[in-house]
Amino acid sequence: MNQDLNAAKALPTLLLVDDSPAIHRLLAVKLKNEGIDFVAAYSGEEAISVANDIKPALVLLDVNMPEMDGFQVLHALKADPETHDIPIIMLSGDDEPEAKVRCFELGAMDYVTKPFQVAELRARISNAIRISKLVELLEKQASIDALTGLGNRAFFDRRLEEEVNKASRTSDSLTLVMCDLDHFKKLNDGFGHPAGDAVLETYAQILKDQLRTYDIPCRYGGEEFAIILPNTDSPASSMICDRIRVALEAAEWPKYPGMKATSSFGVTNISHDGSHDSAAWITAADQALYSAKSNGRNCIHVFENADNIVPAFKLAG
Amino acid sequence: MQPQGQTTPIFSSLKGDPDMDDLVTIFVHEMSETVTTMQSSYEQRDWEQLRNVAHQLKGASGGYGFEEMGQAASTLEKLLKSGDDDLDAIALELSALTDLCLRASA
Structure with a gap:
């Protein structure tokens, strides 16, 4: 042994x-x-x-x-x-x-x-x-999501708090991205759960391929992913997100003819209330993601302070 | 100090262990220096140093197959730890320990 x-x-x-x-x-x-x-x-x-x-x-x-x-x-x-x-x-x-x-x-x-x-x-x-x-x-x-091999929710919560603290201490830039597979429920219903799992696994692989070694991709829950991008400003993070978006859109699914998968992105470089609270970062990124969904999906929306804070809402999926 | 009366050699209980023979030789060789340190600590009433040496001997001697030496070192250490600075009592335990140290043979 x-x-x-x-x-x-x-x-x-x-x-x-x-x-x-x-x-x-x-x-x-x-x-x-x-x-x-x-x-x-x-x-x-x-x-x-x-x-x-x-x-x-x-x-x-x-x-x-x-x-x-x-x-x-x-x-x-x-x-x-x-x-x-x-x-x-x-x-x-x-x-x-x-x-x-x-x-x-x-x-x-x-x-x-x-x-x-x-x-x-x-x-x-x-x-x-x-x-x-x-x-x-x-x-x-205990920190890894079994299906995708990415960090799990507990790991994400811990790392986000660390990175938010670090960024507020050093004044380095920081980006948080929340991304979500579009119409994932329809995809599961139409092509079966193994197809849904294949999309989740492929998406995780795309994140690993497109991100840099110091970026932190995690599975936030269900079909939602969270990416922490340390030392990254808004233009750079939008470019990274777009590479991920294009890669999933271009993915082919020979085992599931006719299937197409896309994802939407909410990006933030600031917390929605200007605080150093990691929960406020998630709120801001979620809000931006909601806007991306409202704008027709398969797109990226960057949070701005001018965005109205949407009261209790549910993502359309 | 009492004179060192006994000269019967004491051998390590690990004698014959091929791993240990060289180590025991070094350990025994160092005994004269250890005894000198303890005796001068006693003469200078440096109880802390005497206690440290006794403590080290207690920890090491058993591992080298000199169990009796370890017990004598433990007795001396306990006496010094108790804060008792009765010179005769310390001298008695010290001489018991140094006797065993000097008889240790490879």
Whole structure:
């Protein structure tokens, strides 16, 4: 199991933090056949800087060190988003429950007392690496829409908030696009749900092909998609949207003769009320999308502040 | 300080483990320096340094197959941790520990 998970990548790197050189020598020898790359740190300060540099797969952290102790290092690593997800096993000569509980509360994955049984430590190391890989996988899967492979709604909400905050901080431009497949219900009814799925998948592929690596396409729900375009102003975003629009319109559906798919776009570079609230961005883009639908579909509408705020409305589909 | 009476060598319980023999040799070789550090800490009443060395020994010695040394280091560490600075009590535990350190053999 471990081997399978590790096989694809280079050897996982383990950062050992302990002020005792005897412990470093012992573990380097005892774990030499475990398929692990060893990196050594002899103090808390060194550990934090090395962890930031190399992002190890696991940290073995001695609790009792002079100057900065293991609790402080653990706290610092967990507080930094860069190192927050690295699993940490505490090593300690103390068997006191208070110390153990404190480590777990600070975010340690495991706690091993010295002198340790090497076989037990090996098992705990591979267990910690396995769990952290599974957590990573789970987090990734929980962010992905299963049909299209794009980010899902939860992922979009999180990323939009991040990007809106970032743009308001840096004054960089930001664009949000809401796009919707035209007459999707008719298409499903007329050609069957597999045809509808094929359109959704093809559209997702068009988004991936047409967008830049730093753009963020997501499935917002049903036949609605949302695209976050960081550092992008209005003319550039309209051009990108038009490429997507043309690509879907030109798509051929040999399995579904006579089928045609198009999409409409609502684009905004500002929130509808000028706030830094991500919900206000969605409202503005939705409004623009509504205008695009009203203008006959298969087109792009850019939100302007002069647009009337449409009260509770439902998209015509 | 009590004189070092015992000279019977103590061997690592891991002796014969091909992975360990070289490591044990280095560990044993370092013992004289470790003992010197502990003795000078005692003479300077530097309890923090003495406690750190005892703590390191406690953590490492078991892994090198010197379990008895680990227990003696643990006893000394606990005594120093308790804040008891009774010189005789510390001297007694320290000499028990240094005796084991000096008898450690590869």
